[in-house]
Amino acid sequence: MEPLKLIPKHEVLSDSAAKAVAKKLNTPIDKFPKILASDVQAKLLNAKPGNMIAISRHDPAGEYAYYRIVVPG
Amino acid sequence: MADIKDNETSVVPGEAVGTVAAQSIGEPGTQMVLRTFHSAGTASVVVSKGLPRLIELIDARKRPRFPSMHIYFDKGISSKYEKVREIWRMLEEVRLSSLIKGFDEDLRSATLTLNLDRDKLALYELTSRQIVAKLAKREGLQASAEGDIVKAKINKRESLKSTRTVFVHVLKSAIIGIVGISKAIIQQSEDGTFFIVTAGSNLEEVIKISGIDATRTYSDDPFEVNKVYGIEAARNIIANEIMQTITEEGITVSFRHVGLLADTMCSFGAIKGAGRHGIAGNKESVLARAAFEETVKHFINASVFGERDMLRGTAENILIGKQITLGTGRVRLSVRKSDIAKLSKK
Incomplete structure (x- = not known):
C-alpha cells in the first residue's frame, strides 16, 4: 500500500463558503471535527477560532475534502 | 454505468459505520500475535509489532514503547x-557517560573529573577539546582538558544536592547527536x-x-507528529501505522474502517484514545457511557450535575427498549404546522 501523503493541503474557507458546506452536509457548525487554533497548520494559515478549514485528503479509499472547525486552544 | 457502480458502493444513510469498523478491526485483531519479537544481531531497529502495537495506537499511549x-x-x-x-x-545520540572510562566527583570544590576513553573518542572522531567546548556551553560550568582528563567545575555552588544534580546531567548529556x-x-x-x-x-x-x-x-509516534506537523498529519500517521501493523500480520482490513477510527480519534483537535478516557468517555449520553464502563461513576456524576439524556444514540435506546436510530429507524416523520391547520379545517 502506498503510504498516505503526510500533510494534506489545508485551506481556510470564507464564512459564506463555510455556511454552504454546513448546509450541504446538513450538519451544524459545532458538530464538525475540530482543529485547535494552536495547531501548526492552522497557525500557518493564520486561522482564527470559528473559521472552517478545508483539507484535501488523498486516502486509499479516494480523494475528498474534509472539514475542520478551528477552536480555541 | 460508473454512476450506478458508485451508488452501489457508497454507504447507505443510517448505516452503523462505527460498529462495522469496530468489528472489522476487532475480529482480525483476535488472530494477531501477542508477543513482541526481538531480532538480535540484525542491522535493524527494534519496533513493536502485532497486537501490542495496535493497542498502543488505538489507546493513544503518550509514550510508545519503541518509537x-x-x-x-x-x-x-x-x-x-x-x-x-x-x-x-x-x-x-552519544552520551558523555559512554565516552569515559571513569569519573570522580569532588563535591567540596564542585569539580567533576572525567577520564576519557581514547578508543571511544576515535570511534566517533571526537577530541577532548570538542568535549570541553560542548561542556563549556552549559551555563555556570567551566571546563578544561589535560590530555585525557577533563575537568568540569561549577562556578556557583549552592547545595550538595544541586551540585550532584548538575553532575548527573553532565554525564547524561549528549555530546553528539540528537537527544532520544x-x-x-x-x-x-x-x-x-x-x-x-x-x-x-x-x-x-x-x-x-x-x-x-x-x-x-x-x-511513528502520533503525538510527536501532531506537535510538529498538526492534527491532520497525526491522523494520517495513526491510519498508516494501524494499517501497516494489521497488514504485516497477513490480514486485510479495508482502509475505510481504519480511516474512520483515525478520524474519530483526531476529531477533537487533539489525539484521543478509543477507551473510556477517549472516544467512549466523550459520548454525550449518560446512559451510553454508563453502559460501557464505570457505570456507577457516570450515574453519580450525572445526578450531581443534573445531566440530561436526549436519547438520540443507539445504546441508550436499546436500554430503554425504544427503536434504535439506525437504518430505517433513523428516519423521522415531521409535519409542517401549516399542514396541520389545513387538516383541522377539513
Whole structure:
C-alpha cells in the first residue's frame, strides 16, 4: 500500500463558503471535527477560532475534502 | 454505468459505520500475535509489532514503547551515500557517560573529573577539546582538558544536592547527536535512494537539520507528529501505522474502517484514545457511557450535575427498549404546522 501523503493541503474557507458546506452536509457548525487554533497548520494559515478549514485528503479509499472547525486552544 | 457502480458502493444513510469498523478491526485483531519479537544481531531497529502495537495506537499511549523515525532527504542528497552518512553521524545520540572510562566527583570544590576513553573518542572522531567546548556551553560550568582528563567545575555552588544534580546531567548529556535517538541505520530503498530508520525519535530536532526533507520525514509516534506537523498529519500517521501493523500480520482490513477510527480519534483537535478516557468517555449520553464502563461513576456524576439524556444514540435506546436510530429507524416523520391547520379545517 502506498503510504498516505503526510500533510494534506489545508485551506481556510470564507464564512459564506463555510455556511454552504454546513448546509450541504446538513450538519451544524459545532458538530464538525475540530482543529485547535494552536495547531501548526492552522497557525500557518493564520486561522482564527470559528473559521472552517478545508483539507484535501488523498486516502486509499479516494480523494475528498474534509472539514475542520478551528477552536480555541 | 460508473454512476450506478458508485451508488452501489457508497454507504447507505443510517448505516452503523462505527460498529462495522469496530468489528472489522476487532475480529482480525483476535488472530494477531501477542508477543513482541526481538531480532538480535540484525542491522535493524527494534519496533513493536502485532497486537501490542495496535493497542498502543488505538489507546493513544503518550509514550510508545519503541518509537522510531523514518528520515528522508532532499533530492540532491538522497542518492549520495557519503552525504547521507554525514547527516547520519549527527543523529545517533552519544552520551558523555559512554565516552569515559571513569569519573570522580569532588563535591567540596564542585569539580567533576572525567577520564576519557581514547578508543571511544576515535570511534566517533571526537577530541577532548570538542568535549570541553560542548561542556563549556552549559551555563555556570567551566571546563578544561589535560590530555585525557577533563575537568568540569561549577562556578556557583549552592547545595550538595544541586551540585550532584548538575553532575548527573553532565554525564547524561549528549555530546553528539540528537537527544532520544539511540540508534540510526541507513537503508536503501528500491529506487536507489537512501533513507534512515532510527530507534527513538525526536522529530522536532531532526527536521531542523538541513538536507532533510521535512515533508516526508516522520515519526511513528502520533503525538510527536501532531506537535510538529498538526492534527491532520497525526491522523494520517495513526491510519498508516494501524494499517501497516494489521497488514504485516497477513490480514486485510479495508482502509475505510481504519480511516474512520483515525478520524474519530483526531476529531477533537487533539489525539484521543478509543477507551473510556477517549472516544467512549466523550459520548454525550449518560446512559451510553454508563453502559460501557464505570457505570456507577457516570450515574453519580450525572445526578450531581443534573445531566440530561436526549436519547438520540443507539445504546441508550436499546436500554430503554425504544427503536434504535439506525437504518430505517433513523428516519423521522415531521409535519409542517401549516399542514396541520389545513387538516383541522377539513
